[in-house]
Amino acid sequence: MISLSSPIRTRAHRWPAGAKLAALCLASTALFAVDALWFQLAALGLALALYALPGLVFLRSGLGALRIVLPFVGLVLVWHALSGSPAEGVFLALRMATAVALANLVTMTTSLEDLTDVLRALGRPLQRLGLPMHLLETAIPLVIRFTPVLIQKAGALVEAWRARSARRPGPQLVLPLALLALDDADHVAEALRARGGPL
């Protein structure tokens, strides 16, 4: 399984992840605090310039990740055009696109390892409060490993269904999948205990 971090190395990959996250928090707060159209326009322009700096391939994959806001951009533009306040619609659409674009930029320029390090640092005070943060070190790799295994098993169930039925596979396959998942979880739990428990 791969992270959404961009394979194109940019200068920002070397910046500390904590600093990038703090900058993102500040930028997002500013986006929601400043109520001026020119500010939102400038922010989107700046975000697009940052996307364009590492080259065309980076820009294209970045814009691809922005498609999640497209339906909502269309929605507010149409809504406000009909209700007679198109400027407000443009403002909201700009703010929405910029907020998502900046957040994705941090994800694209930060490796999974760097982000996990930040998580560990943030978890230390919580650990002292008694939350079992150390379990995350075992839980995260478990999910990353379980997911492709479950997807593969779901694929096998779909194929078995298709071999026996002319109808399309439906929600009835969730039950065997859940049973397989519960069995696997029990096996992994035993294996973990046999090896002396989680990290």
Add this chain to the structure above:
Amino acid sequence: MERNLAHVAMFAALIAALGLVPAITLGFGVPISAQTLGVMLAGAVLGWKRGVAACLLFILLVALGLPLLAGGRGGLGVFMAPTTGFLLGWIPAAAVTGLFVEKSGIRHAGLAAGLGAVLGGVLVLYVFGIAGMAIALKKSLAEATLLSAAFIPGDLLKAVVTGLLVQVLAQVRPQSIAWQRRDGAS
């Protein structure tokens, strides 16, 4: 403890795997994804504490940049989108579903799970989702409700499926439903 950890991780992975199920389109053209079915199942099968842990773990991995959401989405951008409330709402949704099945006293496992899923996975989830959408789109709560209402029938359907699944699970694998084991009912 190992068993709890493995179950939490496995349900987080189950939510991710269900995200790959192609969206079913309802009669009136609204796509529904199977991913929140995983959230309802996590609460209804694991109970509220481990159900919340599974959702937290999943959301954390999405924030770390893994493309686990339906359609291969992920990263920090999904926490800034108008739909963010529907994602963060998974945590209280699993909590309420789990609390309901544990505390309601309904002996029928499937009925308890189905009602819990309606309460947590639909009602509570939409409260958070609609609030998030109202903030991001600067709309009133009524307008945001209108915008998300089309998805409610699909989610009610998922709650029914959750009830049916838990009913069968309680029959074929009673030990897997932790909150039922305690009072010995099935």
